[in-house]
Amino acid sequence: MINKGSKVLLEVKNLKAEVAGVAGVAGAEILKGVDLTVRAGEVHAIMGINGSGKSTFSKVLAGHPDYTVTGGKATFEGKDLFSLAPEQRARAGIFLAFQYPVEIPGVSNSALLRLAYNTLQTERGLEELDPLEFDDLVQEKIKVVEMDPSFLGRSVNEGFSGGEKKRNEILQMAVLEPKLAILDETDSGLDIDALRIVAKGVKSLLSSDNAVVMVTHYQRLLNYIVPDYVHVMDGGRIVRTGGKELALELEARGYDWLRAAA
Amino acid sequence: MTLTREQCFEQLLLGKAVKSEGWLEQIRLEALEHAEAMNFPSARHDDWRFTDLSPLFLHGFHPVDSFARLTLSDIEKFLIPGAIRLVFIDGCYAAELSDLTQAGSGITVASLVECFGGGCSRDGRSGDHLVEENFGRHAPYKQDAFVALNTNFFEDGAWVSVASELAEPIHLLHVATRREVPSAIYPRCMVVMESSSRATVVEDYVGLDDGIYFSNAVTEVVLKEHAQLQHVRVQREEKNAFHVGHCSVESGRDSVYSAISVALGARLSRHTLHVTQQGEGAEMHLDGLALIAGRQIADTHTRIDHAVPRGKSVQLHKCIADGSAHAIFSGKIMVHAGAVGTDSVQSSRNLLLSDKARIDTQPQLEIFNDDVSCKHGATVGQIDADALFFLKSRGFSEERARNLLTHAFAAEIIDKIPVPSLVESLGRAILERISGACT
Ligand SMILES: Nc1ncnc2c1ncn2[C@@H]1O[C@H](COP(=O)(O)OP(=O)(O)O)[C@@H](O)[C@H]1O
Numbered sequence: 001m002i003n004k005g006s007k008v009l010l011e012v013k014n015l016k017a018e019v020a021g022v023a024g025v026a027g028a029e030i031l032k033g034v035d036l037t038v039r040a041g042e043v044h045a046i047m048g049i050n051g052s053g054k055s056t057f058s059k060v061l062a063g064h065p066d067y068t069v070t071g072g073k074a075t076f077e078g079k080d081l082f083s084l085a086p087e088q089r090a091r092a093g094i095f096l097a098f099q100y101p102v103e104i105p106g107v108s109n110s111a112l113l114r115l116a117y118n119t120l121q122t123e124r125g126l127e128e129l130d131p132l133e134f135d136d137l138v139q140e141k142i143k144v145v146e147m148d149p150s151f152l153g154r155s156v157n158e159g160f161s162g163g164e165k166k167r168n169e170i171l172q173m174a175v176l177e178p179k180l181a182i183l184d185e186t187d188s189g190l191d192i193d194a195l196r197i198v199a200k201g202v203k204s205l206l207s208s209d210n211a212v213v214m215v216t217h218y219q220r221l222l223n224y225i226v227p228d229y230v231h232v233m234d235g236g237r238i239v240r241t242g243g244k245e246l247a248l249e250l251e252a253r254g255y256d257w258l259r260a261a262a
Numbered sequence: 263m264t265l266t267r268e269q270c271f272e273q274l275l276l277g278k279a280v281k282s283e284g285w286l287e288q289i290r291l292e293a294l295e296h297a298e299a300m301n302f303p304s305a306r307h308d309d310w311r312f313t314d315l316s317p318l319f320l321h322g323f324h325p326v327d328s329f330a331r332l333t334l335s336d337i338e339k340f341l342i343p344g345a346i347r348l349v350f351i352d353g354c355y356a357a358e359l360s361d362l363t364q365a366g367s368g369i370t371v372a373s374l375v376e377c378f379g380g381g382c383s384r385d386g387r388s389g390d391h392l393v394e395e396n397f398g399r400h401a402p403y404k405q406d407a408f409v410a411l412n413t414n415f416f417e418d419g420a421w422v423s424v425a426s427e428l429a430e431p432i433h434l435l436h437v438a439t440r441r442e443v444p445s446a447i448y449p450r451c452m453v454v455m456e457s458s459s460r461a462t463v464v465e466d467y468v469g470l471d472d473g474i475y476f477s478n479a480v481t482e483v484v485l486k487e488h489a490q491l492q493h494v495r496v497q498r499e500e501k502n503a504f505h506v507g508h509c510s511v512e513s514g515r516d517s518v519y520s521a522i523s524v525a526l527g528a529r530l531s532r533h534t535l536h537v538t539q540q541g542e543g544a545e546m547h548l549d550g551l552a553l554i555a556g557r558q559i560a561d562t563h564t565r566i567d568h569a570v571p572r573g574k575s576v577q578l579h580k581c582i583a584d585g586s587a588h589a590i591f592s593g594k595i596m597v598h599a600g601a602v603g604t605d606s607v608q609s610s611r612n613l614l615l616s617d618k619a620r621i622d623t624q625p626q627l628e629i630f631n632d633d634v635s636c637k638h639g640a641t642v643g644q645i646d647a648d649a650l651f652f653l654k655s656r657g658f659s660e661e662r663a664r665n666l667l668t669h670a671f672a673a674e675i676i677d678k679i680p681v682p683s684l685v686e687s688l689g690r691a692i693l694e695r696i697s698g699a700c701t
């Protein structure tokens with residue numbers, strides 16, 4: 001929901017980034033000046049063709065070491081984002097749901113969730129939960145993504161289907177309760193039932209204190225979670241920003257008309 | 263003091279003569295004769311080319327002449343609740359620390375010295391006969407200098423024979439103590455699994471008080487037809503210790519042998535496991551983990567001989583090396599001409615945690631018939647960068663993320679140990695080790 005008076009969570013200005021370790025190589029720059037402002041309570045969608053820089057933008061915000069920021073700035077609740085290590089950003093309340101979630105054999109889903117949760121609790125000056133207490137909490141949270149409790153005992157994402165992996169990312173979001181969630185193509189590869197579950201899950205986590213940025217190719221997710229802003233990324237820049245009707249227009253007309261304009 | 267290879271070996275040959283009677287004395291003397299004609303293997307020896315034994319030669323090792331008295335509280339942290347337990351201190355049996363109350367009918371768990379005197383037959387069968395038939399018949403004291411030394415100098419050891427199905431684990435705890443001079447100790451174990459028997463045996467090598475000692479262990483295992491043994495071996499010696507262990511296994515028809523070997527301790531360790539499939543349809547599972555840091559060296563050599571038809575072997579060995587540690591794995595699988603229908607899978611997976619650490623891995627398959635299905639492979643890698651970033655993006659610090667991933671890599675082996683309290687205590691030991699290594 002747009003409320004111009006609400007708190008600015010993320011402010012990105014003229015952000016430029018390249019692949020780490022290739023400084024000076026022509027064409028290495030992927031992000032070529034991105035601007036984005038996200039306030040508490042807002043839902044943003046970033047759309048764009050493959051290779052336009054959406055995942056890179058998401059990962060740069062989360063602090064991925066593959067990329068070097070070469071220009072511009074970003075603040076999160078007023079703090080300089082790029083002075084924070086990835087784990088500090090997570091503890092500050094930034095969450096990235098990965099386009100390609102990693103498998104971690106040997107680490108159970110429940111242990112991962114509990115350790116991550118307790119790290120944040122400590123950061124927030126709150127009590128850690130022991131495994132029994134945490135189990136009560138997580139049993140509630142898995143309902144959000146309609147996941148079978150047996151998934152908690154399994155190794156993180158190991159042997160999960162594509163859809164189960166995406167649901168697992170949203171389960172992590174549900175447990176960690178971030179202020180800003182960036183969902184990178186969480187809807188890709190989902191069948192219609194899984195899409196509905198994921199969308200419903202995300203929607204139930206939204207409040208006037210947090211915000212979500214959804215990177216997506218498709219209009220269909222936006223039928224479930226209606227965005228306040230739709231941004232189109234192309235060639236490492238946001239070339240157009242509009243309301244939810246922009247997504248419909250993209251669905252109908254494709255991207256070419258925008259690219260020509262840009 | 264630095265000795266030459268020869269001097270160090272000679273010092274060991276000066277060990278304390280242990281007297282026995284009859285057939286056993288003959289084996290001891292034969293072993294001594296062979297030992298006297300041998301020396302420590304050099305790097306020219308194919309089975310030792312990656313393993314530098316020179317740290318061993320910094321010390322002269324002396325026989326243990328008087329045995330330390332310990333109480334249960336000294337070894338409490340190593341105990342497995344509910345287990346049948348034999349405790350050996352510096353190679354000598356400690357009856358007062360052992361616990362045989364759970365050993366029911368069809369099970370003999372005793373010290374070898376008791377058995378050699380014919381005194382270990384609990385269930386009316388002739389224990390002595392079984393001992394003579396098996397003891398010393400499997401480990402190669404004529405070929406291997408370490409086995410020869412042990413076979414001559416061992417003071418006492420563990421005897422386990424199982425003729426029934428046993429739920430409680432049998433814990434063979436070998437404790438080394440700190441002594442005034444570096445000591446040589448010779449742990450010894452023999453396990454006989456009678457037809458259709460089932461048991462879990464945990465061989466456990468531990469040290470107290472940071473002593474310098476050389477533990478030279480030999481184990482022999484026999485599985486008769488349809489027997490099933492879960493054989494856990496934990497090497498958690500003190501950090502300045504030296505450990506060389508040899509285990510020979512013979513597996514009978516349709517038996518299932520599962521070995522889970524974990525090496526965490528010692529300045530330098532070597533474990534040789536040789537399994538021979540004696541009966542058709544025998545299954546062998548070999549899992550191993552070496553997790554080392556600092557200047558540790560851990561060498562694991564395994565060999566599986568498929569000698570008869572329809573054998574199955576599945577092996578997974580993992581090495582994790584941090585600091586400037588050096589881990590070695592050599593695993594040979596021999597499929598002999600008559601071993602048709604053999605099914606064998608071997609994999610060696612390794613994790614390097616620092617630039618200065620080194621891992622040498624050598625999986626080897628030698629196949630002498632066409633009717634087999636054999637696969638093997640090896641990987642050496644570092645902590646997965648994507649997994650590391652994922653964990654950081656969930657709030658884990660670099661160190662915690664690394665520890666978690668390292669622990670997870672090790673857990674795949676540790677979790678197979680069918681003794682929950684041991685899984686837990688090893689898990690803790692591993693976490694301490696990896697976080698200790700990071701700081
Ligand atoms: N680590 C990397 N190394 C090299 N090229 C990269 C890397 N990450 C992204 N790129 C390139 O940057 C461009 C944008 O990629 P990406 O951000 O994944 O796009 P999107 O998510 O919009 O499909 C692509 O041309 C891609 O090949």
Ligand SMILES: [Mg+2]
Binds near residue numbers: 054
């Ligand atoms: Mg992408």
